Amino acid sequence: KNQVEQSPQSLIILEGKNCTLQCNYTVSPFSNLRWYKQDTGRGPVSLTIMTFSENTKSNGRYTATLDADTKQSSLHITASQLSDSASYICVVSVRGYQKVTFGIGTKLQVIP
Amino acid sequence: EAQVTQNPRYLITVTGKKLTVTCSQNMNHEYMSWYRQDPGLGLRQIYYSMNVEVTDKGDVPEGYKVSRKEKRNFPLILESPSPNQTSLYFCASSLGTASLYNSPLHFGNGTRLTVT
Numbered sequence: 001k002n003q004v005e006q007s008p009q010s011l012i013i014l015e016g017k018n019c020t021l022q023c024n025y026t027v028s029p030f031s032n033l034r035w036y037k038q039d040t041g042r043g044p045v046s047l048t049i050m051t052f053s054e055n056t057k058s059n060g061r062y063t064a065t066l067d068a069d070t071k072q073s074s075l076h077i078t079a080s081q082l083s084d085s086a087s088y089i090c091v092v093s094v095r096g097y098q099k100v101t102f103g104i105g106t107k108l109q110v111i112p
Numbered sequence: 113e114a115q116v117t118q119n120p121r122y123l124i125t126v127t128g129k130k131l132t133v134t135c136s137q138n139m140n141h142e143y144m145s146w147y148r149q150d151p152g153l154g155l156r157q158i159y160y161s162m163n164v165e166v167t168d169k170g171d172v173p174e175g176y177k178v179s180r181k182e183k184r185n186f187p188l189i190l191e192s193p194s195p196n197q198t199s200l201y202f203c204a205s206s207l208g209t210a211s212l213y214n215s216p217l218h219f220g221n222g223t224r225l226t227v228t
Contacts, residue, residue: 034216043116043202043219044155089155091217099170100217102147104154 002027004092006103013110017080021106023073023090031095035064035075038087038105047075047088080110114139118203118220125193126228133188133223135203141218143206144186145170146178148199149222155202161186193227200224 004025013019025033032051036044048057048064050073056065061078077084090103116137125131137144145160147170157170161180175197177189186205190197201223207215 036217041222043204043221044217045219046216049216099157099160102155104152 002092002094002101004090004101004103006088006090006106008106009104010107011109013080013108015080015082015110015112019077019080019108021075021077021088021108023075023103025071025073025090025092025101025103027071027092027094027101029095030068030071031093033064033066033073033093034091035062035073036089036091038089040086044089077108082110082112084108085110114218116203116205116218116220118201118223120223121221122224124226124228127194128192131190131193131225133190133201133203133225135186135188135220136184137186137203137205137218138184139205139207139218140183141205141207142183143208144180145204145206145217146176146186146188147202147204148172148197149202150199158188158201193225195227198225198227 007022034049035047038044047062048059050057050066052068063076066073087105087107089105091100093100119134142163146158147155149155156172158176159178161167167178203220204217206217
């Protein structure tokens with residue numbers, strides 16, 4: 001069964017600090033992996049998209065990594081800001097199919 | 113502005129009373145889909161559509177219907193809502209399929225439905 005697991009479930013960090021969120025998946029055959037940011041009461045917004053051949057992709061202070069061999073991805077947030085408080089969702093697509101598998105998400109709270 | 117618009121944002125209804133949640137996108141996207149989001153379960157796909165008049169079931173289609181008569185619209189219909197359909201619903205669209213075109217899903221801002 002295709003699954004996406006994220007850790008930790010929740011995280012509290014001080015403003016200005018860095019953090020790393022993890023995503024492990026068992027989806028096969030793999031097509032691509034995306035990280036989304038979901039603010040409270042809003043729809044998710046795409047941060048990064050990575051295919052099989054990409055190891056790292058950055059979007060401002062967000063850097064995503066992918067290890068297709070171990071089926072792991074991480075999202076690193078640098079110099080966190082209060083506006084980074086949100087849920088971060090890992091989404092994996094199966095090659096050749098129209099469905100995607102969502103992780104439950106990591107709820108990040110950045111405090112002053 | 114490119115966007116996916118859902119209406120209404122909030123809806124409270126009673127068991128058995130048919131309702132429709134509308135979804136419209138202005139990006140000429142081929143792919144549209146509906147999800148529900150429940151605490152501890154994440155986003156689960158209800159139905160999706162590859163193009164006009166082409167729809168298919170997602171992971172949790174029971175109790176829902178959809179139609180795709182026009183490219184921009186993809187309404188979600190609950191013929192006889194029940195309390196277990198109380199949830200946060202999201203519509204999303206994408207340039208192509210999630211797998212084939214590597215294009216992101218663009219989500220609406222959600223519809224919070226309560227069925228009493």
